[in-house]
Amino acid sequence: MIEGLVGWVKVGDLEPVRLMGVINLSRESFYKGSVVVRPKDALAAARRLQEEGADIIDLGAVSTAPGSPAISFEVEKERLFASLKEITDNLDIVVSVDTQRAKIAEKALSCGAACINDVSGLHDPDMAFRVADYDGSLIIMASDQRPGDLADLNRIIPNLGEKVKRAVGAGVDLKKISIDPGIGKWVPERTAAQDLAILDGFDRLRIIGRPVMAALSRKTFIGERLNIPDPGKRLAGSLAATAVAVYQGAHIVRTHDISASLEGIAMATAIRGRPAVISNGVRKANADGQIDGLWDGQRDGQGSDLEVEVLSYLGQGMDLAEYLKRIEVDEGAHRLLSRKGSYRLIAVRGLSSMEALIIKQEMLARGGDAAIPKLALRCDKRPQEILILGTHAQISGLVRNLKGQPFRLGHLAAIIEESLELIESPERYR
Numbered sequence: 264m265i266e267g268l269v270g271w272v273k274v275g276d277l278e279p280v281r282l283m284g285v286i287n288l289s290r291e292s293f294y295k296g297s298v299v300v301r302p303k304d305a306l307a308a309a310r311r312l313q314e315e316g317a318d319i320i321d322l323g324a325v326s327t328a329p330g331s332p333a334i335s336f337e338v339e340k341e342r343l344f345a346s347l348k349e350i351t352d353n354l355d356i357v358v359s360v361d362t363q364r365a366k367i368a369e370k371a372l373s374c375g376a377a378c379i380n381d382v383s384g385l386h387d388p389d390m391a392f393r394v395a396d397y398d399g400s401l402i403i404m405a406s407d408q409r410p411g412d413l414a415d416l417n418r419i420i421p422n423l424g425e426k427v428k429r430a431v432g433a434g435v436d437l438k439k440i441s442i443d444p445g446i447g448k449w450v451p452e453r454t455a456a457q458d459l460a461i462l463d464g465f466d467r468l469r470i471i472g473r474p475v476m477a478a479l480s481r482k483t484f485i486g487e488r489l490n491i492p493d494p495g496k497r498l499a500g501s502l503a504a505t506a507v508a509v510y511q512g513a514h515i516v517r518t519h520d521i522s523a524s525l526e527g528i529a530m531a532t533a534i535r536g537r538p539a540v541i542s543n544g545v546r547k548a549n550a551d552g553q554i555d556g557l558w559d560g561q562r563d564g565q566g567s568d569l570e571v572e573v574l575s576y577l578g579q580g581m582d583l584a585e586y587l588k589r590i591e592v593d594e595g596a597h598r599l600l601s602r603k604g605s606y607r608l609i610a611v612r613g614l615s616s617m618e619a620l621i622i623k624q625e626m627l628a629r630g631g632d633a634a635i636p637k638l639a640l641r642c643d644k645r646p647q648e649i650l651i652l653g654t655h656a657q658i659s660g661l662v663r664n665l666k667g668q669p670f671r672l673g674h675l676a677a678i679i680e681e682s683l684e685l686i687e688s689p690e691r692y693r
Contacts, residue, residue: 264540264572265514267474268439269400270357270377272318274474274514276538280528281319283359283517284312285480288324288342289334305346306353313356315521320354321380322347323361327410327449339367344374351375359402363410365389372397382410382445384426395434402476402515403430404443411449414457416464419444424471441474441515448483458484462504465511469574477508478517498523506531536691539573541678568613568646569675571682578605578655579687602656609651609658609679616640618670619647625664631657651679658683 266275274281286299286308299305309320324342325334343360350358351374359378360371365387368379372394379394381387384406394401403426405419406412413419423442431437444465446458468475479485485500486492498520505516505524509531518524583601592600611622616639623633631653639647651658658679665676685691 264538264570265469265472265474266438267441267514269319269359269402269441269474269515272357274441276514276540278514280509280513280532281515282317282521282524282528283319283321283476283515284309284315284317284521285517285519286312286320286322286346287326288322288346289326289331299346302345302349306349309350309354309356309358312521313354316525317356317521319357319359319378319515320350321359321361321517322350322376323380325362327382336364336366339364340370343367344370347371347374347376359400363387363390365393368399369393369396372399378402380404380443382406382443382449384410384422385429386410391430391433391435394430395436398436398439400439400441401430401435402441402443403427405445406449409450411445411447411453413445414453414461416444416461416467419461420467420470423468423473427471427473437473441476442468442471443476443478443517444468446477446479446482446484453483455484455487458482459488462507462511465508465513469512474514475512476515476517477505477513479504479508480518480520502527510535533692539682539686539691540570541572541682541685542570543568569671569678570610570612571675571678572610572612573607573682573686574610574650575608576606576686599656602659603654605655607651607653607655607658607683609682610648611651611675611679612648613646614639614649614675615670616642616644616647618672618675619649621668621670621672622649622651622661622665625661626651626653626657629653629657629660631661655683 264276268274272281286305288299288305299308312320322343324339347358357377358375359380360368360376361380362368363381363383363386368390378400380402381390382404384404385391403423404410405422407422413422427440430440444461446461479501481494481497481501485497485504486494489500491497501520502524506527509528516524516528583604584597587597587600619635619639623635626633634650636647662676662679665672
């Protein structure tokens with residue numbers, strides 16, 4: 264389960280998708296419709312965005328569009344802080360500041376900002392330390408040498424993983440860190456095809472375990488694919504891209520168009536459903552706090568700290584069976600091959616080291632595997648998290664055998680069965 268905070272706003276799998284309204288204090292911004300200059304105009308814009316449904320306001324005083332002029336520290340400071348003060352003094356809303364400078368971030372946090380949105384990916388070595396000093400929230404965008412210069416998820420994901428680790432090492436609270444893959448024409452060589460590929464693979468970012476922000480609003484890749492040079496005319500394309508990002512797992516949407524985004528986000532959220540998680544024999548509550556089921560083991564006090572989540576699944580048995588029939592495979596092989604062709608990746612949390620080792624051996628005996636922490640091999644007494652990797656047939660065999668095992672493994676078998684059923688159940692979409 265992914266859970267986090269931006270300021271005091273909860274973000275994550277069991278929360279509504281949060282909307283971040285954009286206010287640009289930079290005349291160089293690529294989208295002139297979001298630009299304000301006077302502090303009172305910034306307050307009016309923030310109030311309007313809040314009334315439309317924004318949970319967070321993102322203030323930025325420096326444009327990062329290709330070809331934008333360099334902006335000095337003094338100019339950024341002059342543009343930002345009067346507007347920031349107007350908003351924090353007059354509105355009860357989380358304010359994020361879009362900056363790459365640790366000194367600006369420090370002053371912003373001291374003046375009431377709750378979050379720093381750093382598109383440089385912590386290029387300033389002091390950034391994470393300054394955020395930690397004020398117990399602030401931090402959004403880290405994937406970047407190497409320049410903001411947005413990573414255009415491949417195979418580079419973006421390890422980059423973000425390392426940056427999250429660095430921020431935690433500097434003292435930033437892990438639950439207050441969110442991530443952004445950095446879609447957009449940040450550098451001249453960036454192509455629309457690269458941005459579309461990142462968006463198509465957006466759900467891969469879940470592996471980092473932090474809330475994901477989608478910042479797609481009116482960006483260049485939309486204009487190029489739809490042949491709409493003017494950002495002011497890209498609303499429909501923005502809404503479509505945003506819906507895809509939400510369906511693929513985005514927890515925060517940074518947009519210039521709050522009210523126009525609401526219905527598309529609501530539908531995309533409904534279609535993606537809730538994660539397939541069983542915790543302590545209880546299906547995880549949804550954003551309204553409703554609980555969906557209870558295992559007898561929970562009533563008996565068993566498995567008080569177990570959690571199972573289906574992280575990934577590939578292949579549906581019934582679909583594969585139909586394909587096998589079409590190519591005239593022997594009927595007796597349909598069921599077996601269908602189960603072998605369906606892959607599952609399952610996280611199990613709260614195990615003892617002995618339970619983790621038993622599962623590892625059971626999966627290896629069936630031709631699958633389980634990734635377990637090094638500490639489990641040393642019989643560490645702390646709860647362990649493992650990953651079970653295997654086909655539906657292998658995991659079903661594991662479940663059958665666990666039902667006769669000691670410790671809490673019989674109870675765990677029931678939870679795994681329920682999580683596998685939930686991934687394909689309409690109950691995820693209630």
